[in-house]
Amino acid sequence: MPRAREPCCPWSDGLPPELLDIILRYLTCHADRVYFAAVCRAWRSAAHVHKALRCKLPWLLLPSPVAPSFLSLHSGATRRLYLPESVRAARLCGSHEGGWVALAFDQWRGYAAVNLCSGAKVPLPDRLRIPSSRWIDADREHPMVIRTITFSGTPSAEGCLAAAHVSSTCSIAFWRTGMDRHWIAYRGDVDHIQDIIYYKGGFHVLSNTEDVVVYTPNVINGASLVMSRTSCLIQKRDDYKPDSRLPKSFRMSRYLVESRGKLLMVLRLFRPEQRREFRIFEMNLAGAGGSEASWVELDALPGRVLLLGRGCSRAFEVSQSDRLPAGNIYYLDDTSFSLSLALSNGSTNSSTDMGVHGFRKTLDVTRHARCGIPYEFTSECCSLPMWFIP
Structure with a gap:
């Protein structure tokens, strides 16, 4: 046998x-x-x-109500991301280190911070309150639509603060853990917000005039929150031009990024059927208490790469990963997003200009389909791609 x-x-x-x-x-x-x-x-x-x-290099989240996925910049591979159905159909509004994303379950309401790795969830209010000395407005809460959310730390941690770029009677609102009913808003403080970043103990808000307003927590007592406002007196750069003087077919986006302890402003100019133009400026503080500043242009990004996205921009040292060439700028298409799409469920959003740009003042080259980043991407859940740090 x-x-x-x-x-x-x-x-x-x-x-x-x-x-x-x-x-x-x-x-x-x-x-x-x-x-x-x-x-x-x-x-x-x-x-x-x-x-x-x-290495804490982010992934690129590619949202979809059916088959969400993520792109790893390490390998250039795109993999399926298995998420609960309610999260798959939500609109992404922001991200934070440790696996956290801010999202709207019902596009313009049902906000929460969700950890995609652990499943933890922190509900966020969908109403805002405007501080007023008039008693008639003291308890009045207003509807709001959130564009982006920026956190000061882990959303589930005690004392965490959040700043939201909102569309309502105000443009910016703040929240802290323990505030379950509403955000605290500030009326008419900053027009045409470009980006928000938490930097050195305060939320720095960049406007389309390239001015910066800083909000810091002043009074935290129980569930109440009062923010102090400081305007940075920034000298206009010599070649500054307001957006109103740009041709109608041009679009300008501005981003705030922290790199090596400095605050950077990145300008991205989009011209139809032309190469993308990027310019990088570093904030140079002067005067007593650093209340005066200027934007100083950089010619290169030695040893660094930038990942641009409203509310989720990051800078990384190439020493953390030998896969990314120094000086690259990885950018998303967030210039043409219309918030009206978020108000109409079932809409789709198309990103038609994503890629990687080799930044050097002497040789600017824009590349697509390098490191796997798709040039075009369509989301059926009206959500933009976003950088995510697991």
């Missing part, structure tokens, strides 16, 4: 630990390490033991 064949061990179990360690050294992307650990028990144990330096 033929001898019974002994069961063969899976090939993955036969790899020596030294080889597994070498493989893991090249897997700096968190998603790649998760897939590695899912192969078998031996690989899972190796991934658990291996102490690799974790």
